[in-house]
Amino acid sequence: MIEAEHKRPEPESLLAIARQEENSKKRGKLTIYFGAAPGVGKTYSMLSDARMRKQEGMDVVVGYVETHGRAETETLLEGLETIPLVVSEYKGVQLAEMDLDGILVRRQGLYLSMN
Numbered sequence: 001m002i003e004a005e006h007k008r009p010e011p012e013s014l015l016a017i018a019r020q021e022e023n024s025k026k027r028g029k030l031t032i033y034f035g036a037a038p039g040v041g042k043t044y045s046m047l048s049d050a051r052m053r054k055q056e057g058m059d060v061v062v063g064y065v066e067t068h069g070r071a072e073t074e075t076l077l078e079g080l081e082t083i084p085l086v087v088s089e090y091k092g093v094q095l096a097e098m099d100l101d102g103i104l105v106r107r108q109g110l111y112l113s114m115n
Helices: 011-026 042-055 071-077 100-106
Strands: 060-065 086-090 093-097 110-114
Touching (some): 042 060, 060 071, 060 100
Parallel strands (some): 060 110
């Protein structure tokens, strides 16, 4: 008795599946917190969501947030890792800005920036 030959998948189809899985892992999700005026809760909502994601086990890092001196916003930043700002001088003025290179090296799961 001859055993039935198992049908093997074509190598091209396996390669296509592998490429599709690799591309789906690279895809990110962008959430935009949009508001028409200052003080409507964009930063508050973003940081609240970040804290929830961190509790779920996601790697969360803050690149830049302008708190505008709001105590509630500063409280929401507590416990979240923050990338230090880069300080540079331009025409005699000290400027602090987001460290994009540091953020790219860090390769976090969720990155936050809001001003």
